[in-house]
Amino acid sequence: MGQKINPQGFRTGILYDWKSIWYANKHTYADLVAQDHQIRRFLDEKLKLAGLSQVDIRRSINSIDVYVYVSRPGVVIGRGGANIEELKKDLIKLVNPKGRVHTNVNLHPMEIAQPDLSAKLIASQIAYQLERRYPHRRAKDQAIEKVMNAGAKGIKIVFSGRIGGADIGRQEKYTSGKIPTSTLRADIDFAHVPALTRSGYVGIKVWIYKGEKHTK
Numbered sequence: 001m002g003q004k005i006n007p008q009g010f011r012t013g014i015l016y017d018w019k020s021i022w023y024a025n026k027h028t029y030a031d032l033v034a035q036d037h038q039i040r041r042f043l044d045e046k047l048k049l050a051g052l053s054q055v056d057i058r059r060s061i062n063s064i065d066v067y068v069y070v071s072r073p074g075v076v077i078g079r080g081g082a083n084i085e086e087l088k089k090d091l092i093k094l095v096n097p098k099g100r101v102h103t104n105v106n107l108h109p110m111e112i113a114q115p116d117l118s119a120k121l122i123a124s125q126i127a128y129q130l131e132r133r134y135p136h137r138r139a140k141d142q143a144i145e146k147v148m149n150a151g152a153k154g155i156k157i158v159f160s161g162r163i164g165g166a167d168i169g170r171q172e173k174y175t176s177g178k179i180p181t182s183t184l185r186a187d188i189d190f191a192h193v194p195a196l197t198r199s200g201y202v203g204i205k206v207w208i209y210k211g212e213k214h215t216k
Helices: 007-011 028-048 073-077 081-096 117-130 138-151
Strands: 052-059 062-069 105-112 153-160 170-177 188-198 201-211
Touching: 007 188, 028 052, 028 062, 028 081, 052 117, 062 073, 062 081, 073 081, 073 105, 073 117, 117 138, 117 188, 117 201, 138 153, 138 170, 138 201
Parallel strands: 062 105
Antiparallel strands: 052 062, 153 170, 153 201, 188 201
16 A cells, blocks of 8 residues: 555545645535645745745635745745735735635745755755756765755655656666655655656656654
8 A cells, every 4th residue: 555655645644634724515625625726836836946845724714824834934935025925915816816705815934944854845856957957867866865864764766757868758766775655653755746858757756754753
């Protein structure tokens, strides 16, 4: 099972909390799920320079609290809070496209203590390098060294697609340390980021094992 499922989804409710916390009836549930997806896609595009790792969404009756975990919170806030106010306005337009129901949006920038242990940031960095024709083996070697030096217990990187511009797609897997994917108490961060190279998309998956945590 641990090899066939998202490691974070596998441990949700056991090690990790839900990334979206709200209640909805059967008539509005699908719309709110789609809206959460739109919010995450929008912030992922807007906060690339801030090093966005995770977005948590909590809803109440007339407000939405959005927690963005970034490596550079100063980029989100901006000079005098200008950037964060602009983001709030854009998010309000996104959740109220027709302006019928007023929903207040609160944006909370949260700083990541160890960016080198974030699978999303590592995968995004590798994708950025591949898109600029950087050798994928050199990129993965640098990523593995950085993550292991940061104190990780293990890392696994998988490339899928036309790696290095090859005519035939293939998959390459690289590991260092251990990745106990079937152990529920194992704290594993996971991310999947596509890289649009000159030859087509190359999928990049990253697992980072940080050690064991106590289950809830």
